[in-house]
Amino acid sequence: xxxxxxxxxxxxxxxxxxxxxxxxFLKKMDERKHDYEDVSFMSDLDIARTITGEYINEENTPxxxxxxxxxxxxxxSGQDNISVTGRIIHISNVKKFTSRKGKNGKxxxxxxxxxxxxxxxxxxxxxxxxxxxxxxxxxxxxxxxxVKQGFREDELQMNMDSTIKKIPEDSEDIFKAFPKYDDxxxxxxxxxxxxxxxxxAGIIRIPRIRxxxxxxxxxxxxxxxxxxxxxxxxxxxxxxxxxLIEDLKLKEGDSVKIxxxxxxxxxxxxxxxxxxxGRIIKGEFDVPKFSESILKIGDAHEMRxxxxxxxxxxxxxxxxxQRNDGTAxxxxxxxxxxxxxxxxxxxWNDDADETKLNIKQKDILKIIGGNIEFDEYSSTGYRINTNxxxxxxxxxxxxxxxxxxxxxxxxxxxxxxxxxxxxxxxxGDEVDIVGRIxxxxxxxxxQRSDGTxxxxxxxxxxxxxxxxxxxxxxxKAEMPLKEGxxxxxxxxxxxxxxxxxLSIGKxxxxxxxxxxxxxxxxxxxxxxxRIYTTKKIDELTESDRNVRLIGRIIxxxxxxxxQRNDGTxxxxxxxxxxxxxxxxxxxxxxxKAEVPLKEGxxxxxxxxxxxxxxxxxxxxxxxxxxxxxxxxxxxxxxxxxxxIKDMIYKTRKIDEIEEEDQNIKVIGQxxxxxxxxxxxxxxxxxxxxxxxxxxxxxCDICGEEIENPNYLMIISCVVEDDTGTMRTTFFxxxxxxxxxxxxxxxxxxIEKTGDxxxxxxxxxxxxxxEITIIADASFDEYNxxxxxxxxxxxxxxx
Numbered sequence: 001x002x003x004x005x006x007x008x009x010x011x012x013x014x015x016x017x018x019x020x021x022x023x024x025f026l027k028k029m030d031e032r033k034h035d036y037e038d039v040s041f042m043s044d045l046d047i048a049r050t051i052t053g054e055y056i057n058e059e060n061t062p063x064x065x066x067x068x069x070x071x072x073x074x075x076x077s078g079q080d081n082i083s084v085t086g087r088i089i090h091i092s093n094v095k096k097f098t099s100r101k102g103k104n105g106k107x108x109x110x111x112x113x114x115x116x117x118x119x120x121x122x123x124x125x126x127x128x129x130x131x132x133x134x135x136x137x138x139x140x141x142x143x144x145x146x147v148k149q150g151f152r153e154d155e156l157q158m159n160m161d162s163t164i165k166k167i168p169e170d171s172e173d174i175f176k177a178f179p180k181y182d183d184x185x186x187x188x189x190x191x192x193x194x195x196x197x198x199x200x201a202g203i204i205r206i207p208r209i210r211x212x213x214x215x216x217x218x219x220x221x222x223x224x225x226x227x228x229x230x231x232x233x234x235x236x237x238x239x240x241x242x243x244l245i246e247d248l249k250l251k252e253g254d255s256v257k258i259x260x261x262x263x264x265x266x267x268x269x270x271x272x273x274x275x276x277x278g279r280i281i282k283g284e285f286d287v288p289k290f291s292e293s294i295l296k297i298g299d300a301h302e303m304r305x306x307x308x309x310x311x312x313x314x315x316x317x318x319x320x321x322q323r324n325d326g327t328a329x330x331x332x333x334x335x336x337x338x339x340x341x342x343x344x345x346x347x348w349n350d351d352a353d354e355t356k357l358n359i360k361q362k363d364i365l366k367i368i369g370g371n372i373e374f375d376e377y378s379s380t381g382y383r384i385n386t387n388x389x390x391x392x393x394x395x396x397x398x399x400x401x402x403x404x405x406x407x408x409x410x411x412x413x414x415x416x417x418x419x420x421x422x423x424x425x426x427x428g429d430e431v432d433i434v435g436r437i438x439x440x441x442x443x444x445x446x447q448r449s450d451g452t453x454x455x456x457x458x459x460x461x462x463x464x465x466x467x468x469x470x471x472x473x474x475x476k477a478e479m480p481l482k483e484g485x486x487x488x489x490x491x492x493x494x495x496x497x498x499x500x501x502l503s504i505g506k507x508x509x510x511x512x513x514x515x516x517x518x519x520x521x522x523x524x525x526x527x528x529x530r531i532y533t534t535k536k537i538d539e540l541t542e543s544d545r546n547v548r549l550i551g552r553i554i555x556x557x558x559x560x561x562x563q564r565n566d567g568t569x570x571x572x573x574x575x576x577x578x579x580x581x582x583x584x585x586x587x588x589x590x591x592k593a594e595v596p597l598k599e600g601x602x603x604x605x606x607x608x609x610x611x612x613x614x615x616x617x618x619x620x621x622x623x624x625x626x627x628x629x630x631x632x633x634x635x636x637x638x639x640x641x642x643x644i645k646d647m648i649y650k651t652r653k654i655d656e657i658e659e660e661d662q663n664i665k666v667i668g669q670x671x672x673x674x675x676x677x678x679x680x681x682x683x684x685x686x687x688x689x690x691x692x693x694x695x696x697x698x699c700d701i702c703g704e705e706i707e708n709p710n711y712l713m714i715i716s717c718v719v720e721d722d723t724g725t726m727r728t729t730f731f732x733x734x735x736x737x738x739x740x741x742x743x744x745x746x747x748x749x750i751e752k753t754g755d756x757x758x759x760x761x762x763x764x765x766x767x768x769x770e771i772t773i774i775a776d777a778s779f780d781e782y783n784x785x786x787x788x789x790x791x792x793x794x795x796x797x798x
Contacts, residue, residue, distance in 0.1 A: 418466035
């Protein structure tokens with residue numbers, strides 16, 4: 001034992017110094033301190049007295065002589081080893097606690113009164129056994145206690161040596177002056193606010209214990225509903241008192257005597273609150289027999305405090321909202337049904353939290369204490385609104401007949417097949433679907449009419465009967481989903497456009513299906529093979545949907561920005577894809593235009609839009625199109641890049657060229673080149689040429705002044721071979737390849753010189769050069785001749 005030893009402890013040792021060395025006494029003090037470290041009422045002096053008590057017989061000790069009798073009015077904090085006699089007015093329930101060091105203990109309180117006043121007596125773990133011999137109204141003598149400053153006022157603390165002894169009331173006349181104990185029982189109908197009452201009642205409802213936050217501190221509350229012959233009333237337990245439900249093993253149907261409950265009036269309603277000095281006694285008391293009335297859903301109308309049992313047929317996702325005080329709340333809905341109908345149930349806060357109340361579809365749900373309210377948005381016209389005192393039980397114990405009825409309803413609760421959805425003509429239906437994610441597209445932001453930003457993402461879900469496109473909104477669009485994942489969607493809404501689609505919003509639920517639910521769902525490969533038809537380029541037609549195209553990238557052109565009607569900026573890039581049957585022009589939009597692609601790469605395009613443009617089939621690759629690298633076995637079936645070029649780039653003499661020829665190889669000599677103007681200003685919105693007027697560029701199409709136009713390089717030449725000549729135009733990349741300069745470099749030269757014909761000589765230097773180009777042929781109706789549009793310069797030499 002270290003530190004300064006108090007004088008009072010030294011005096012305690014003096015009584016036994018002839019029986020034990022001082023060092024051994026201090027060692028025992030240290031050992032006892034460890035033993036009693038979780039007993040809050042044990043002071044160092046108390047511990048010292050337990051040691052001296054081992055060496056001094058009771059008949060020799062002066063302790064009994066010092067156990068001085070005191071009136072309650074005479075008690076002062078610091079008095080020790082005293083006795084008090086009085087009548088027990090209240091006995092609390094025994095409460096459990098855990099010390100800061102993790103050890104468990106027990107605590108109880110007694111209110112003791114004599115003719116001079118009353119005081120609280122605190123009993124700790126080792127004193128609790130004394131309660132079995134006393135009850136409210138008894139005259140008792142409390143021995144060897146200490147007066148300490150309590151939370152509210154002075155109180156008596158019992159210690160290891162303290163005792164409680166019952167004394168016959170008629171043994172002394174003075175006891176007649178003690179306050180009388182009021183053991184009268186108050187009927188529920190007679191309870192009023194600010195009354196302290198004793199009640200005998202039956203428990204008809206025990207709700208779930210709920211948590212709350214008040215001024216940054218966590219609290220707990222449970223309001224039991226109790227009943228006697230005269231009525232019902234709420235009886236509320238707060239914080240640690242809620243543990244009494246478990247400690248006393250309370251349940252519906254139990255009869256209890258409640259002592260010292262406090263009446264409260266709020267909004268005209270009377271309730272009871274458990275007092276810190278009150279007590280619940282569980283026993284066999286004369287109370288009305290507990291009976292429960294279960295309301296059939298088909299009989300629902302506006303009414304309060306009902307009990308309903310049904311099977312969950314719809315389970316909606318929770319919604320978080322902000323209360324007026326700035327705190328966050330939660331709400332969710334489920335729909336339950338029995339053999340008479342269905343009704344929606346609204347759950348709030350903790351009941352909406354799946355970590356605390358994990359409700360699943362096909363669960364049997366029992367709602368006790370719900371209020372049925374009119375709901376014009378409900379298909380049945382009513383809904384059940386729960387409250388903080390409602391009790392919700394998942395899969396309760398119910399009679400076999402009702403259980404069989406509800407289990408039969410489960411047979412009708414099942415997801416729909418995709419084929420069935422595609423056959424529907426109505427939109428707005430709420431449906432469940434189980435399948436596998438076939439495609440996941442990039443999310444897109446959008447602006448709502450109220451100015452807030454939303455998020456939407458498209459996925460495709462497939463089962464054994466087909467595939468359906470589904471839109472995920474806002475939080476749902478951010479969920480980590482990937483292709484091949486099995487998925488269960490509950491409460492998706494059908495939406496009819498060109499095809500049937502699903503809308504998955506804030507109350508829809510996305511979850512992983514059970515093994516039973518996905519046992520008949522095909523693999524991703526099987527679904528893809530069912531939904532996508534692989535076609536060659538020459539097999540594509542304008543009406544094609546859900547097609548798959550596998551080929552190699554032949555040409556990649558620079559992306560171009562444009563402005564949409566809503567003022568937002570878009571991006572488009574053109575590529576050409578070839579296979580063993582031909583080449584097709586492909587437009588990649590927005591995010592797809594930024595996908596890193598290069599010539600010769602194998603590519604798989606799934607679900608493109610197949611369009612007809614200028615009598616030629618093209619494909620459009622947007623957010624609903626999947627662009628991936630083919631599998632190895634698919635690549636093996638593709639011709640090499642050189643083989644495709646040899647197949648599609650057919651060499652033509654000039655006199656053999658026809659107006660519909662595509663991707664032809666032409667070899668000839670430049671005999672004329674026109675370089676007086678090779679750079680043209682373009683509208684960034686519509687991509688049409690602009691005119692320069694009054695020191696400004698004007699777009700005649702958009703009708704707007706263009707501050708920063710785009711620039712397009714165009715070089716026109718005449719190419720000759722041994723069969724003839726043909727006007728040939730080089731655009732963008734082909735023009736850059738021809739002249740050996742990029743567009744920005746050409747613009748810099750023109751801006752520095754101020755002469756748009758400053759590169760005319762460089763263009764004219766092309767005359768006499770032999771070039772090999774890939775080009776498309778078209779008929780120029782104005783000049784009534786076939787011309788070439790060069791796409792690529794393969795070779796250039798003098």
